[in-house]
Amino acid sequence: MSSIGWITYYFPPIAGGGINRNLEIPLHLKRMGWDVSIYTPHPGRYVRIKDVDTNGLNVVRFPTIDPFHLGKISGTGGMGRRDRLTFPDNKVLILPFLFNALKKHDIYVVSAPPFSLFMAGLILKKMGYRWVAEFRDPYVDGTLGNYLLPFLNNMAKSYERSVVKNADSVITLSPGLTEVFQKRYRQSNIYTITNGYSEEDFKDIKKIKGKEFILTYMGSFNRTHSPDIVIEALEILKRKGITNFKFQVVGNILPEYMRRFKEFPFFRYRGYLDRKEAIETIVNSDALLLLLTTEESPYTIPGKTFEYIRTGKPIILISEEGELKRLLNGGCIHAGYSPEKISEMIMDVMNGEKTHTIPPWRFEWGSLAADYSEILWSLL
The missing domain is CATH 3.40.50.2000 (Glycogen Phosphorylase B;)
Structure with missing residues (x-):
């Protein structure tokens, strides 16, 4: 059984559409025979729902230090305001805690934002591991890659290029962004797997x-x-x-x-x-x-x-x-x-x-996970 290390910052019991993706896709991959482990921080103070059924997924939670978990920004846990001065974002302190918890897997999926998580993928690549960069939101082409200082915007462009060039596959959530990436980086290993729904x-x-x-x-x-x-x-x-x-x-x-x-x-x-x-x-x-x-x-x-x-x-x-x-x-x-x-x-x-x-039907999570599985198998 091949194993996946799925790295994500946001995961239930924190709620949200994009967050639900980080439960549904791994869950369906597990049903298809993959051994999936989720690596995510403890939910911290900003918790929306009391509990979640992970249906047997191995969820490895680890401590971290950042505004979201400490709840220091206007009492919101860092939600609703965006830090446009910290590069890549103010979640960068997650990395040492993540690597302290991370185990060896056949392949890793790094789901961003926060885009500082892609640093983990770049490090894993240097260690000889295969990894998939998942852009749940646009970076350079969106608000999250728009910084207050021009040199930070230039760094963002360089960072995105490094991520796309070093990832074994890149997954975006919209066909338009996939087309932009394919034209910009002239690579064929960029795919679209949208969000979906559960029947x-x-x-x-x-x-x-x-x-x-x-x-x-x-x-x-x-x-x-x-x-x-x-x-x-x-x-x-x-x-x-x-x-x-x-x-x-x-x-x-x-x-x-x-x-x-x-x-x-x-x-x-x-x-x-x-x-x-x-x-x-x-x-x-x-x-x-x-x-x-x-x-x-x-x-x-x-x-x-x-x-x-x-x-x-x-x-x-x-x-x-x-x-x-x-x-x-x-x-x-x-x-x-x-x-x-x-x-x-x-x-x-x-x-x-x-x-x-x-x-x-083509947006049902099971159908989307089958497409995901096909991409992962092609990398092993």
Whole structure:
């Protein structure tokens, strides 16, 4: 049985779409016969859920020192603010703790961000081990590789090049970023394996049909993911006197935004729900809102996109032209960044406008893990 050392900073019980990937892909690889060990720090103070079933995965947790785990940044555990002066990021102190815990494996997968983890991959390569660099987010082409000082941006470009050139395979989460990498680095060992959804999450869902039209947004609204454009669109709907309508949010909202949302009589705050409740909520919605802010990379595809697709519900997409619109390919109503158009699209969906349904099966975690397994086997 061949073994994988899967190195990730974020892992349950911390919650999130990209974090769930670090559980689902290794879990399905284990079911395919791989011996998988997860290497991740102790969850620290910023813990969203009490416990998680790792289904027999070997999870090696180790101590570390950084703002996220010490919770020293504005009482948020380092979430919501980004350090643009530390290179590659403020998680670099994880490395000695990681190598103290790391065991020998046939191959290693290093899943980033944080991008300082790729230093572990570069060290492993020098030690003679095979490794896969997984870019869960863009680096140079995204906000995480955008530093305050020009020389740091130049270092980021050099660092990304070194990672791509030294990794035995590179995996990105969007076809667009794969194309950029292939053109920039002229390599063929760069692949796309998107995020996905678990069919198990959709079993035994209670379906409830209410009298009101429910538009749901699943995710957080904070300083790095502002809802300003959504609020402007809702203000238009309020002025028009919209009825039989509810806009609900499943996730966390910064207090300054919460005060503005509460001004709408049709607003409903569900707060943070466990995974099953969150899935049940979007399944019982009439339409789903998907937002990609102008600050985010056009190559970003939020993890919740695939659970949205699985519901078969109309998706109202607020984004620029980019990877997300290309992926949905007619399976959404694209509203751009115009509050007027967003409000119009909401009204159109309420009045029965349909979108094309995207076949969800290719985004099921088991199918994605099979593609992952094929890449890993090719390296052994």
